Amino acid sequence: MMGPVLGQAAVPRDIGVFEFLFGSEYWTGPGGILASLWDTLVMCSAVMAVATIIAVPLATVLAHHGRGELSITWVVTLSRAVPTFAVAGLLVPISLRRGWGFEPWPIFIALLLLALPPIYLNTYTGVRGIDRGVIDAARGMGLSERSVLLNVELALATSVMLAGIRVAAVQVVATEPIRAFLGGDGLGRYVRDGLGQNNDNLLLAGAILVAGLAALTGTIFGLMRRLLPPGVRRLA
Amino acid sequence: MTPVAQATNPIIRWEWIIDEWDQIREALVQHLELTVLSVALGVVVAAVLSAVALRFRFMVSPITGFTGFLYTIPSVALFGLLVPYFGLSRLTAVLPLAAYTLLILVTNTVAGFNAVPESVRDAAKGMGLTPVRRVVEVELPLALPYIIAGLRIAVVSTAGLVTVAAIIGQGGLGALILDGLQRTFWTPMTIGASLSILLALVLDGAIYALGRWATPWTRRAKAS
Amino acid sequence: MALIGPSGCGKTTTLRMINRLIEPTSGRLEVNGRDVINESLTELRRGIGYVIQQGGLFPHRTVAQNIATVPRTLGWDKSRVADRVAELAELVGLELTMLDRYPDELSGGQQQRIGVARALAADPPVLLMDEPFGAVDPIVRSRLQDELLALQQQLHKTIVFVTHDLEEALKLGDRIALLNVGGILEQYSTPDELLRSPANTFVEQFVGEDRGMKRLALKSVAELPFETGPVIPDTASSSEAVATAEAQGVEWIGLICDDRFGGWVRVADLANGSVPADAERFPPAAQVTPDSTLRNAMELIMTSRTSVAVINDGGHFGGVVSLDAIRRSLVSEPDL
Numbered sequence: 001m002m003g004p005v006l007g008q009a010a011v012p013r014d015i016g017v018f019e020f021l022f023g024s025e026y027w028t029g030p031g032g033i034l035a036s037l038w039d040t041l042v043m044c045s046a047v048m049a050v051a052t053i054i055a056v057p058l059a060t061v062l063a064h065h066g067r068g069e070l071s072i073t074w075v076v077t078l079s080r081a082v083p084t085f086a087v088a089g090l091l092v093p094i095s096l097r098r099g100w101g102f103e104p105w106p107i108f109i110a111l112l113l114l115a116l117p118p119i120y121l122n123t124y125t126g127v128r129g130i131d132r133g134v135i136d137a138a139r140g141m142g143l144s145e146r147s148v149l150l151n152v153e154l155a156l157a158t159s160v161m162l163a164g165i166r167v168a169a170v171q172v173v174a175t176e177p178i179r180a181f182l183g184g185d186g187l188g189r190y191v192r193d194g195l196g197q198n199n200d201n202l203l204l205a206g207a208i209l210v211a212g213l214a215a216l217t218g219t220i221f222g223l224m225r226r227l228l229p230p231g232v233r234r235l236a
Numbered sequence: 237m238t239p240v241a242q243a244t245n246p247i248i249r250w251e252w253i254i255d256e257w258d259q260i261r262e263a264l265v266q267h268l269e270l271t272v273l274s275v276a277l278g279v280v281v282a283a284v285l286s287a288v289a290l291r292f293r294f295m296v297s298p299i300t301g302f303t304g305f306l307y308t309i310p311s312v313a314l315f316g317l318l319v320p321y322f323g324l325s326r327l328t329a330v331l332p333l334a335a336y337t338l339l340i341l342v343t344n345t346v347a348g349f350n351a352v353p354e355s356v357r358d359a360a361k362g363m364g365l366t367p368v369r370r371v372v373e374v375e376l377p378l379a380l381p382y383i384i385a386g387l388r389i390a391v392v393s394t395a396g397l398v399t400v401a402a403i404i405g406q407g408g409l410g411a412l413i414l415d416g417l418q419r420t421f422w423t424p425m426t427i428g429a430s431l432s433i434l435l436a437l438v439l440d441g442a443i444y445a446l447g448r449w450a451t452p453w454t455r456r457a458k459a460s
Numbered sequence: 461m462a463l464i465g466p467s468g469c470g471k472t473t474t475l476r477m478i479n480r481l482i483e484p485t486s487g488r489l490e491v492n493g494r495d496v497i498n499e500s501l502t503e504l505r506r507g508i509g510y511v512i513q514q515g516g517l518f519p520h521r522t523v524a525q526n527i528a529t530v531p532r533t534l535g536w537d538k539s540r541v542a543d544r545v546a547e548l549a550e551l552v553g554l555e556l557t558m559l560d561r562y563p564d565e566l567s568g569g570q571q572q573r574i575g576v577a578r579a580l581a582a583d584p585p586v587l588l589m590d591e592p593f594g595a596v597d598p599i600v601r602s603r604l605q606d607e608l609l610a611l612q613q614q615l616h617k618t619i620v621f622v623t624h625d626l627e628e629a630l631k632l633g634d635r636i637a638l639l640n641v642g643g644i645l646e647q648y649s650t651p652d653e654l655l656r657s658p659a660n661t662f663v664e665q666f667v668g669e670d671r672g673m674k675r676l677a678l679k680s681v682a683e684l685p686f687e688t689g690p691v692i693p694d695t696a697s698s699s700e701a702v703a704t705a706e707a708q709g710v711e712w713i714g715l716i717c718d719d720r721f722g723g724w725v726r727v728a729d730l731a732n733g734s735v736p737a738d739a740e741r742f743p744p745a746a747q748v749t750p751d752s753t754l755r756n757a758m759e760l761i762m763t764s765r766t767s768v769a770v771i772n773d774g775g776h777f778g779g780v781v782s783l784d785a786i787r788r789s790l791v792s793e794p795d796l
Contacts, residue, residue: 083396083436089413089429093247093422174310181312181403183417191316195403200320207316214310359516362479362588363530363578364505377520453520453562 020205033187033209040186040213043179044172047108051115051168056154056161059123064149072124075117082117084110084175088182102183107176114175115168122164126157159228166221174214187213252423260412264431267408270398271439274330275391278337285338286345296346303338311336311400319404329401336397337390344386348379381454384447388440395436399428409435462621462633466666470643471622475588478620479508491586506530509579509587509617513594515571517563523549523574524559530582548577551614553607569600576608580615587619593628605631626667630655630678638663651678656790672790676755681748681771681781684789689768689780691716698730714770714780715741721770721777744770750778754789757781 020026027033062068091106130153138152154161177188190206193199253260285303289296314332322328352375360374402410412428415421448455463471476482477489480496489496496504517526524545531541549556552573563571572592579587593601605628612619623629629636630651637648640662647659655671655678658664667674691714692701705713705727713730715722723741730739745764748757750773757769761783771778 083399083429083433085399085410085413086396086429086432089399089417089425092417093425096420096422097247170308174308174313177310177312178400178403181400181414181417188312191312192403194316195319203316203319207313210310210313211317214308214313218308353514353516353519355512355514355516356518358481359510359512359575360518361481362505362508362510362512362516363533364502364507365529365533366502369533374518374520378518451520453564 015199015201017201017205017208020202021208031189033190036185036187036189037209037213040173040176040188043104043108043111043186044169044176046104047111047115047172048165048169051112051119052165055116055119056123059120060127060149060154060157063124063127064153066128068124072121075121075124082110082114084114085178085182087113088178092182103179104184107179107182107184111172111175115172118164118167118171119161120164122167123157123161126160126164127153129160130156159225162221162225162228166218166225169221170214170218173217174210177210247422248426249423253427256424260427260431263407263409263412263428264435266406267395267398267410267432267435270326270329270333270401270406270408271391271395271435273326274333274394274398275337275387277330277334278341278390278394279387281334282338282341282345285342286349289342289346290349299342300339300346303342306335307339309335311397312403315401315404324405326406328404329398329406333394333397333401337394340386340389340393341383344382345379348382349375351382352378377451380451381447384443384450388443388447391439391443392436395432395439399432408432461619461635461637462623462629463637463639464623464626464629464633465639465646466641467624468641469639471624471639472590473643474639475590475620475622478586478588479505479510506534506582507584507586509581509584511575511579511587511589511592513591514568515563515575515592517571517574517578519562519564522560522562523554523566526563526574527559527578527581529578534582544581548580551580551611552577567600568596569604572596572600572604573607576611580617585618587617589619589621591622591624594623594625601628608632626674627677630674638666673755675790676758676786677753679754679789680750681752681754681757682750684754684781684785686779687782687785689782690714691721691777691780693717694722698735701725701730702727712742714744716777719776721772746770747772748781749773754781754786758783758786 029035062071088106088110091109092102095101095106134156135148135152138148143151176186177191179186180188180192187210188206190202190209192206194201194203194206285299289299309332311332314335315328318328318331322331356374356378357370360370365373398408399410399413402408402414405411409428409432412424412431416423416425416428463474465471473482477484478491478496480501484497491499491504491508518529521529524542527545527548528541531544536544545559546556549559554570554573554577558566558570563574566574572595575592579589593604596604609632621629621632623632633651635648636651636654638646638654640646646666647654647663649659652675654663655667655675658667658671664671690705690708690710690712692704694715694717701713705711711727712724713727714724721744723743725739725741746757746760746769748760748769748771750771760769761781768780768782770780
């Protein structure tokens with residue numbers, strides 16, 4: 001058993017990959033593609049929102065005061081090495097014993113650990129990388145420290161910061177499907193079901209959905225960068 | 237399963253570790269094998285790609301673009317995509333894991349070679365070292381700290397990702413996690429998860445030590 | 461030989477064509493009478509020592525391994541390489557304890573010495589040096605220049621030396637090639653000739669307004685015609701002394717005792733008839749050695765309120781240098 005399941009869409013064994021992907025009956029309804037997609041998007045958005053709220057202010061303030069240079073080395077290593085599956089695996093029993101269930105805390109926290117490093121790292125280096133002359137000029141014009149921080153440092157670091165958020169978002173979306181193997185659902189469920197039911201086409205379709213969402217996420221964040229003023233964009 | 241059963245089930249039951257020691261050891265060995273195989277394959281492919289990128293500069297961008305693209309493919313999806321072709325085999329696990337190492341390995345190798353000071357390159361040439369000797373005796377050793385740094389990250393992240401390979405039945409410590417999950421028996425889950433994290437740290441330390449040994453000149457501080 | 465010129469004049473390019481780090485597109489370039497184009501690249505380069513700015517030392521090799529690079533590629537046996545390394549270390553003034561250290565542990569000046577030792581390792585007849593002292597501070601730089609001159613006294617290599625520093629070129633070069641942007645050879649001559657008769661306005665501007673002073677820095681006191689100056693033996697009588705002083709139109713006269721300079725005495729002090737030996741003596745304010753440059757001598761004379769400097773040739777009196785003699789050396793140079 002795989003924990004609480006939303007209700008299986010009845011997928012015929014001999015279904016074709018495109019028949020599944022383009023068949024409207026598989027998109028709608030409980031356990032349909034749209035519901036699973038929504039499930040995944042809610043989880044990923046929540047993770048990204050919390051990660052951004054934690055990492056951006058922390059990194060900006062530390063970088064502004066020139067503190068925490070050492071944290072960078074650690075964060076760089078961590079950013080490529082968080083074993084999400086293992087972390088979630090450790091958290092599931094703890095969560096269950098406390099009566100919080102399979103979802104959403106274990107996977108949420110594991111994904112959060114994945115998302116924090118790139119955002120923190122890029123915000124920090126973005127703020128630190130700003131030409132000191134610009135900041136001195138801002139101070140010289142009589143801007144308050146608060147204003148320097150928000151209107152100059154953070155504004156100029158936006159491009160680099162956004163690049164970090166993009167990396168984090170792609171990683172979170174790409175990793176979220178393991179949730180289907182940790183007692184949850186989401187878009188990864190079709191890969192799980194395909195493997196479980198030995199249905200290669202369902203497996204392929206599921207993999208295409210997961211990969212497609214990750215690619216789309218990268219593209220959307222890439223496009224967002226184009227909305228920035230050219231001077232800020234160039235700083236990335 | 238009732239919530240009560242879940243609540244009373246302890247995080248770790250020490251007797252189980254003793255009883256199932258063979259199973260744990262087997263999972264650890266499989267985990268290690270998958271990690272080493274994947275990174276080894278990654279290193280070989282990355283070496284070729286890096287050599288191409290360094291030899292033909294215009295290839296740097298396509299190669300990093302391609303390896304970067306591979307890196308963004310979700311592991312669950314990549315395993316899933318390969319199963320219909322290679323079955324639930326070790327190859328299906330190793331190919332994606334190796335693919336994920338390429339980005340960091342190629343990036344760091346190219347950066348390492350690019351970081352060789354122009355004056356040193358020039359001196360090596362000017363003293364009449366053959367091209368092969370220049371690469372093997374001068375450029376490679378100087379790029380080594382960067383390559384080692386990349387290798388450390390590749391190994392640590394691979395050791396973490398190998399747990400996911402359990403979903404396609406390749407064993408390893410991830411299999412203990414899945415097993416525990418399915419039986420709602422937390423001991424194997426806790427053991428699998430902690431050992432995989434521990435293994436990653438040990439491997440990281442080992443490569444770090446290897447790197448220190450291989451690059452003695454980086455150990456001494458500048459005297460003047 | 462020194463190659464000098466403004467940036468972009470191709471002095472480094474010229475140097476790098478000699479060992480074919482840059483391939484010449486046309487023309488001939490001969491080393492030891494053989495066109496470099498016909499030589500194997502590695503053979504050619506191993507036969508030419510090469511020293512560059514910042515040394516270009518291999519940071520991952522110890523000092524000894526750095527020096528041994530070319531001998532090792534030439535397949536020398538271990539003991540021969542070790543002997544050669546020790547010999548070179550001594551030659552360039554490196555302590556033997558430094559041989560096992562890594563280049564980054566040493567100072568810039570030491571690194572530069574290692575660079576020179578490494579280039580000399582296989583005893584190449586030709587040495588190329590590309591601004592080798594460009595990255596060290598002026599004091600160390602001047603010392604390294606002196607050491608290179610001393611080294612060249614022993615070794616007699618053909619050295620092609622690229623620099624953008626005129627003083628350095630004048631000091632080190634037997635001949636100077638002055639290049640202009642675009643690789644145009646403006647003048648090729650000895651340092652003295654470069655300063656004395658610049659070939660055109662470019663050369664004139666490049667060497668600067670004070671080329672007369674610069675020439676003085678090139679000449680040593682020993683090069684001047686011998687001049688005894690207003691001196692007499694300390695056994696002379698006062699009338700002899702006064703006569704000598706009047707003949708030369710000076711108010712001071714030098715005493716020589718036992719081939720040494722015994723000090724100056726005031727002619728006025730001798731007027732009352734006292735013997736020179738008893739008169740009050742003043743030690744020489746300006747003293748030079750035969751190796752001193754004329755510029756040095758002139759500076760001393762100017763700042764010490766005398767009109768001549770006494771030459772101290774290893775304790776013996778070697779004559780005097782007068783401002784007049786220095787001036788003459790600049791205007792009438794018969795040879796060259």
